[in-house]
Amino acid sequence: MGKQRIKNYVNASLSDVIPIFNCDYARADNDKVSLYKDQESLSDPPSGLNFISNPAGFDSNNSKFKLEISPLTLFEKSLKDVCQTTNTISDEFTEAEQVQCRDVYTLPSTSYVEPDILYLLISVQNKHSAVEMLLYISLAVLLRAWLFAAPEFVSWLSSLPEVSTPLSSWHRVVEGISVLKQGGSIHEGDSYHGSTLLLIFMSRLQEYSPLLLYLMFATCDIVTSLALLRFAEKFIRNELIDIYKPDNDISSQSKSIKLNESGMKDIPLLISLLYLFNPFTIATCVSKCTLIFSNMFLALFLNASLSGSVFSTTLFLALATYESLYPIVLLFAAALCYYKYQKTSWTIYTCMLLTTLCFLMWLSLLFVIAYLHDESPESIVSHYSFILRVPDQTPNVGVFWYFFTEVFDHFQSFFLCVFQLNVIVFSIPMSIKLRSHPVCLSFILIGIVAALKSYPSLGDAGLWLSILPLWSHTFKYLRMAIVTSIMLITTAIVCPVMWNLWIGARSANANFFFASSLAYTTAQVLILTDVLLAYLKWHYHLREGVCPKLETSNEKAMIRLLN
Amino acid sequence: MYLSYKLVIPLLFAILAACTDEQQKITKQVEKLFKGGSSHTNNWAVLVCTSRFWFNYRHVANALSVYRSVKRLGIPDSQIILMLADDMACNARNPRPGKVYNNKDETIDVYGSDVEVDYRGYEVTVENFIRVLTGRLPPDTPRSKRLSTDDRSNVLVYMTGHGGEDFLKFQDAEEISNVELADAFEQMWQKRRYHELLFIIDTCQAVSMYGKFYSPNIMSIASSQIGEDSLSHHVDPTIGVYIIDRYTYYLLEFLESTRPGSRKTMAQLFEICPRHQCISSTGVSTHLFRRRPDQTLVTDFFGSVRTVDTSDDFLHISPKSKALERSTDNVPLSRGHFSHVTQFLGDQLDQLKILPQPDKTSLGSKIERAASAAFLLVVVMAIIKSLIG
Numbered sequence: 021m022g023k024q025r026i027k028n029y030v031n032a033s034l035s036d037v038i039p040i041f042n043c044d045y046a047r048a049d050n051d052k053v054s055l056y057k058d059q060e061s062l063s064d065p066p067s068g069l070n071f072i073s074n075p076a077g078f079d080s081n082n083s084k085f086k087l088e089i090s091p092l093t094l095f096e097k098s099l100k101d102v103c104q105t106t107n108t109i110s111d112e113f114t115e116a117e118q119v120q121c122r123d124v125y126t127l128p129s130t131s132y133v134e135p136d137i138l139y140l141l142i143s144v145q146n147k148h149s150a151v152e153m154l155l156y157i158s159l160a161v162l163l164r165a166w167l168f169a170a171p172e173f174v175s176w177l178s179s180l181p182e183v184s185t186p187l188s189s190w191h192r193v194v195e196g197i198s199v200l201k202q203g204g205s206i207h208e209g210d211s212y213h214g215s216t217l218l219l220i221f222m223s224r225l226q227e228y229s230p231l232l233l234y235l236m237f238a239t240c241d242i243v244t245s246l247a248l249l250r251f252a253e254k255f256i257r258n259e260l261i262d263i264y265k266p267d268n269d270i271s272s273q274s275k276s277i278k279l280n281e282s283g284m285k286d287i288p289l290l291i292s293l294l295y296l297f298n299p300f301t302i303a304t305c306v307s308k309c310t311l312i313f314s315n316m317f318l319a320l321f322l323n324a325s326l327s328g329s330v331f332s333t334t335l336f337l338a339l340a341t342y343e344s345l346y347p348i349v350l351l352f353a354a355a356l357c358y359y360k361y362q363k364t365s366w367t368i369y370t371c372m373l374l375t376t377l378c379f380l381m382w383l384s385l386l387f388v389i390a391y392l393h394d395e396s397p398e399s400i401v402s403h404y405s406f407i408l409r410v411p412d413q414t415p416n417v418g419v420f421w422y423f424f425t426e427v428f429d430h431f432q433s434f435f436l437c438v439f440q441l442n443v444i445v446f447s448i449p450m451s452i453k454l455r456s457h458p459v460c461l462s463f464i465l466i467g468i469v470a471a472l473k474s475y476p477s478l479g480d481a482g483l484w485l486s487i488l489p490l491w492s493h494t495f496k497y498l499r500m501a502i503v504t505s506i507m508l509i510t511t512a513i514v515c516p517v518m519w520n521l522w523i524g525a526r527s528a529n530a531n532f533f534f535a536s537s538l539a540y541t542t543a544q545v546l547i548l549t550d551v552l553l554a555y556l557k558w559h560y561h562l563r564e565g566v567c568p569k570l571e572t573s574n575e576k577a578m579i580r581l582l583n
Numbered sequence: 584m585y586l587s588y589k590l591v592i593p594l595l596f597a598i599l600a601a602c603t604d605e606q607q608k609i610t611k612q613v614e615k616l617f618k619g620g621s622s623h624t625n626n627w628a629v630l631v632c633t634s635r636f637w638f639n640y641r642h643v644a645n646a647l648s649v650y651r652s653v654k655r656l657g658i659p660d661s662q663i664i665l666m667l668a669d670d671m672a673c674n675a676r677n678p679r680p681g682k683v684y685n686n687k688d689e690t691i692d693v694y695g696s697d698v699e700v701d702y703r704g705y706e707v708t709v710e711n712f713i714r715v716l717t718g719r720l721p722p723d724t725p726r727s728k729r730l731s732t733d734d735r736s737n738v739l740v741y742m743t744g745h746g747g748e749d750f751l752k753f754q755d756a757e758e759i760s761n762v763e764l765a766d767a768f769e770q771m772w773q774k775r776r777y778h779e780l781l782f783i784i785d786t787c788q789a790v791s792m793y794g795k796f797y798s799p800n801i802m803s804i805a806s807s808q809i810g811e812d813s814l815s816h817h818v819d820p821t822i823g824v825y826i827i828d829r830y831t832y833y834l835l836e837f838l839e840s841t842r843p844g845s846r847k848t849m850a851q852l853f854e855i856c857p858r859h860q861c862i863s864s865t866g867v868s869t870h871l872f873r874r875r876p877d878q879t880l881v882t883d884f885f886g887s888v889r890t891v892d893t894s895d896d897f898l899h900i901s902p903k904s905k906a907l908e909r910s911t912d913n914v915p916l917s918r919g920h921f922s923h924v925t926q927f928l929g930d931q932l933d934q935l936k937i938l939p940q941p942d943k944t945s946l947g948s949k950i951e952r953a954a955s956a957a958f959l960l961v962v963v964m965a966i967i968k969s970l971i972g
Contacts, residue, residue, distance in 0.1 A: 220955065246970050324969050332965050339962065389958055392951035 153249075153292075157242050160296040164238050167306045177307035182515050182537075185475035186412045187213050187344070187403075190308035197223040205394065207402035210412070214310050215343055216390045216399040233308075240316045241305050244483075245292040247319040252288035252490055254326040255459055258361070260284070263562075271565040277558060279493055287489050295319075295486035300512075304479030311479045314343045318483060321350065322462060325357035330371075330378050333358060338382035345407045346469040349447035351379060353465060356451065356458035408440060410474045415530065417515060417537040418476040422530065443472045457555070463487055464552055471544040478512065481544055488551065497554035504546040511540035609896045616892050623778045624735040626887040628653045628663045631712060633744030633753045635669035635704075640824040641815050643671045644685040645743040645785055645831040647693040652838040653739065656886030664715055664730055666702035668744075668754050678821055685827045685835065687819040701728050709759045716740075717770040734775035739783070739884045743831065746786030748809055749794075765795040772798040779872070781849075781884040785830045787812040790866035802849065802872040802879075806830035806856070807863035814862050829861045843886055850877035 167173060178184050178191065186192065196212030196219045199205070206212050206219060225232045256279075263270060263279055270278070295301055304311055317340035324332040333354050340347040355375040359368050366374070387400045406412075413421040420439055427435050446468050454461040463484060470480035495501065514536040521528035630653070632646035650665050672683050672694045683694040702711055714720050715730050732738055744751055750758040771777050782803040784792050789805035796803065806828070807813040815825035816832040827835075833856040841847055853867050853876065869876055882888045 217955065221959070243966060243970070247966075250970060320966060320969060324965075327969065332969055335962070335965055336969075385958065389951065389954050392947065392954060395947065 153246075153289075156293060156296065157245075160241065160245070161238050163297075164241070164302065164305055165234075167302070168234055174306055174308070177303055178309075180303075180307070180516060181415050181519060182417050182478050182512075183303045183307050184309050185311075185416045185477050186414050187407065187475040188309040188311040188477065188479075190310075193219065193222060193308075193310060197226060205396070205398070207398050213403055213406040213412075215403050216393055217386065218310060218313060218343065220393060237305050237308055237312060240312045241296065241301065244312075244316045244319040245295045247316070247323040248295050248486065249288050249292035251319065251323040251326060252291045252487075254323070255490060256284045256287060258326065270562050277493070277496075277561055277566060283493065287492065290489050291486055294489065295482070298482045298486055300478040300482030300485070304477070304482065309477065309479060310343075311477060314340055314347075315479060315483045317343060318347060318466060321347070321354070322459075322487075325354055325462065326361055326459070328358065328361045328363050330358050330362075330374055334375060334378035335382050338379055338386060341379075341383060342386045344473075345404050346443060346473050347466075349444055349465050349469060350462055351376065352447060352451035353458050353462040354379070356455055356461065360456070360458055407474055408436070410436060410439075415519070415533060415537075416475055416477060417540055418474065419472065419538065419541055420474050422534040425530075440474070443469060443474075457559070460491075460552070460555055463490075464548055467544065467548040471541050471548070476541075481508075484548075488547075491551055491555055494551070494554040494558040497557045498550050499553070500546065500550055504543050504550060507539060507543040508547065511536050511543055515540060606898070609894065609898045612892065612894065613898055622735070623737040623883065625733075626658050626662060626737050626739070626884070627730060627732050628658050628739040628741070629666075629715065629730060630663065631666045631707070631740075631742045631744075633666075633668055633707060633742065633751060635754055637669075637671070637674055637676050638824050639669070639745075640671050640683075640822065641826050641828050642743045642745075643667055643669060644683055644693060644826050645828055646741065647683055647698070648685045648827070648831060648835050649741045649783075649838075650698070651691070651693045651695070652835065652841075653885055656838070656841065656882060656888075657843055658885075658887040660697075660699045661727065662887070663699070664701050664728070665699065666707045666712065666715075667700050668704065668707040670704065676823075678823075684819065684822070685832075687817055687821075687826065689819070689821070699727070705754070707754060709753050709757050709763070712753075712759065713763065713767045716767045716776075718774065718776060730776070732771075732776045735778050736776070737884055738771075738777045738780045740780060741783045741785075742792075743785040743828070746784070746788060746792065748788045749791045751784070751786060751792060761792045761795045764792060765797060768796060768801060769798045772800075779874075779883070783834075785813055785828055789813060793866075793868050796868070796871060799871055800873060801868075802876070803866075803868040804853065805866040805868075806861070808866055811863040829863075830856050830865065833860060838881075838885060841881055841885070843882065843888055845880075845882060847881045848877050849879040849881060849883075852881055 178189065184190065192212045193214070196206050196214070199211060200219060200223050206216060212219060222233065222236075225236060260279055301315075304315075317336050321333060321336035321340055324336050327333070337347060337350060337354050340350075352372075355368075355372040358375055359366070359371040362371065390400050391397065393399060410420050410424060413425045415421050423435065423439070424432065447465055450461055450464055454464070466487075467484040470476060470484055473480070515533065518528060518533040518536045522530060522533050628650075630646045630650050632642045634642045646665065646667060650663065653663060654660065671677060672681050679689070681694065682689075682692040685691065685693050702715075715728070718730060720729060730738075742751060744753070746752060749761045751764075752758050768780065768782075771780070777800070779800045780802070782793055782796075782801060784804070785806040786792070787807055788809050788811065790808050793801075793803035793805060807830075814829050816827045816829045818824065819826045834852075837847075837852060837855045853865070856865055858864050872879075880888075
């Protein structure tokens with residue numbers, strides 16, 4: 021049998037190509053080519069990988085052909101009649117799509133025609149052309165610029181409590197900047213409650229030119245969407261690699277639910293567009309809330325966590341934590357991501373230690389710079405104490421304000437602890453359960469924090485809602501998709517209506533508004549739990565097959581989690 | 584009290600006339616004019632009803648009854664501050680619209696058509712009451728709402744409502760304590776806003792309200808002792824509520840028989856409403872008062888009686904005339920040095936502090952700018968690398 025050496029293949033695109041297989045032997049069946057590491061295992065049943073090759077350049081006479089690799093390798097397309105056990109290679113080839121070719125392999129002709137087809141390369145990167153992405157980005161910028169140009173609309177949006185909270189409102193930033201200019205202390209009094217460094221950054225930008233601020237908000241949105249694009253690409257590629265690796269624990273009966281590239285190739289672009297043109301996001305950007313920075317840092321964190329570099333991951337996590345305290349629950353997720361996607365091979369404990377140390381280093385660097393500004397420790401922690409103590413009970417779409425307007429002073433610290441714990445405590449059990457799915461863990465924690473934090477707004481939900489299509493392969497396991505999605509949309513629309521009825525028309529009261537915002541929070545939580553459950557079920561079926569039989573039973577009993 | 588012009592001109596001539604025995608006689612007469620009795624020159628009244636709601640009709644009737652008596656005995660409306668916390672005459676539940684009665688035979692309409700209520704409804708607050716007493720009102724307060732007394736004014740302060748030990752309730756929302764009241768009166772004393780003050784209070788446990796007074800020349804009467812309730816007198820079935828309190832009922836009975844020239848004394852006033860009639864025991868405090876109650880006329884406080892004496896004779900007036908010596912001259916002034924502080928903001932603009940400008944060129948701020956710029960650069964590079972790479 022001829023040995024065909026399969027080489028690594030390098031693609032010239034932005035994405036890197038993962039060499040998956042270093043196999044020496046290949047065998048072709050009807051429409052399948054299997055790769056084996058050694059000769060002895062050639063008799064094993066084929067592992068089910070399908071490949072295609074380009075018809076052009078095939079010369080059947082001397083079995084020398086130019087191997088052209090399609091970057092959009094479609095797994096499910098079969099190689100009909102390409103390889104037959106009679107050792108002839110037919111002329112019919114399936115069509116390939118975009119072609120990028122680098123290497124030419126010449127096979128020695130032998131009297132045996134063993135499967136000659138080499139294989140390679142899975143590059144699941146969708147290279148959307150830069151032109152396409154630029155078009156979408158410019159559309160988004162134009163939309164935001166058009167909305168910025170209507171100052172009444174901007175000020176109306178800023179006044180909506182669903183969009184701007186006491187933590188992120190633009191009016192408070194303006195007050196903070198003017199206090200800064202006059203040399204006073206930013207955090208004294210009830211004007212600005214965000215982080216010191218952000219205010220300094222914005223005031224310096226404003227000194228150069230006020231237009232820079234608008235530009236900065238639009239840039240943050242674009243950076244976030246690009247980060248989400250890259251994140252989705254990396255994640256999908258990693259998932260596909262995980263699934264199609266030869267030595268994984270995926271059952272053979274789970275073919276119907278396996279990921280396939282054709283279904284997944286549009287998802288990164290969808291996610292980034294969902295973020296760019298999401299009304300929640302546009303509202304946050306146009307009303308100039310500082311939440312946009314939190315979202316940007318979280319998206320960059322997600323992107324960096326898949327890159328295997330602990331420094332950039334912890335840098336963005338530290339920035340996000342410095343902005344608003346809650347991303348600290350993602351520390352475990354960062355460590356687990358680093359462990360899973362690392363280029364070295366440290367143990368989980370080393371990874372955790374390294375991640376924590378780097379995170380603390382970046383965070384203390386931020387604290388030091390903030391301290392240098394004012395020489396007072398208040399400038400470091402005053403926005404944390406605002407987030408934790410929740411002194412301001414301005415209505416928002418969260419669950420804190422309604423309760424804390426009526427709690428007795430005697431019990432206030434107790435219930436503060438309970439509510440804050442409610443946000444943070446989920447990180448530990450989730451990290452334990454989802455320790456091998458760190459990206460899902462990040463997603464769920466971001467979602468929980470967005471729903472239950474002390475001053476949430478619509479922009480918080482906009483981030484994780486746009487990441488939702490990443491799990492579209494699990495949507496067949498969702499139990500209440502229609503109900504929860506309609507609930508979310510309806511309550512997001514009803515909240516401003518109830519606010520107007522209460523404050524504007526004075527015919528409703530706080531209960532109306534709180535009811536709609538409570539239903540909104542419930543919808544978010546329901547979606548999150550549903551998606552989590554669907555993901556876990558999908559993984560179970562992946563491992564155990566779609567209709568796994570119960571081991572202990574002789575009868576035909578099956579576990580079927582699919583609805 | 585003003586000397587009539589008939590007295591001034593002869594007095595001027597008296598300066599030219601030689602001192603005669605006639606002069607001595609005149610001097611004695613003038614001395615008697617000034618010294619016999621109180622040396623006050625004007626009368627003011629502050630009548631306060633602190634309760635609202637229809638079932639506190641009797642408190643409004645109390646205040647209005649005293650108002651009527653005080654007006655009848657001569658104090659003009661310009662010198663009465665009437666504070667009523669609720670409007671009973673025009674209340675929707677009043678079967679006699681526009682009228683307030685203090686007796687079930689409804690003979691006297693104490694509201695009348697010429698009533699002048701200075702503080703009405705929600706304006707009757709503890710703050711406004713104390714501002715009226717101490718004179719610390721905003722500059723735009725009209726004259727009818729000011730207590731423009733001087734050191735020759737006798738002030739009657741009548742308060743009625745719901746009270747408890749050491750407090751009096753205003754409007755069902757706040758209270759004035761006896762300490763606050765005592766301090767207000769002390770402020771009045773230090774600003775010389777009264778000559779003598781009669782404080783009457785008709786509430787439950789009323790004696791506690793005057794327990795903390797410490798300023799001179801205050802006489803206090805309370806309708807009940809601590810631990811006792813002041814009770815109302817009777818119900819008018821037409822109106823449907825109690826319409827007068829016992830103490831005020833008997834006070835009115837006493838005052839109705841008083842005419843402007845009456846020589847009734849305060850000692851007689853103390854004896855009205857004994858226990859068998861009022862069920863509560865009245866309380867009286869005269870230890871701060873200089874004169875004896877049996878030498879103090881009721882009209883010194885309730886009426887605005889001008890003592891006028893006519894004479895055709897001349898009087899030699901010298902600056903240090905004994906006749907003109909004030910009874911308050913040998914009272915020590917304030918115990919410490921106090922300076923006047925402006926209360927309202929318009930006077931304080933020059934006291935606003937200018938915040939110091941930040942020192943932009945100091946080393947610390949340079950380090951801070953450099954460090955933050957470096958960090959910003961690092962973050963931007965990381966972002967670009969992560970997006971591209």
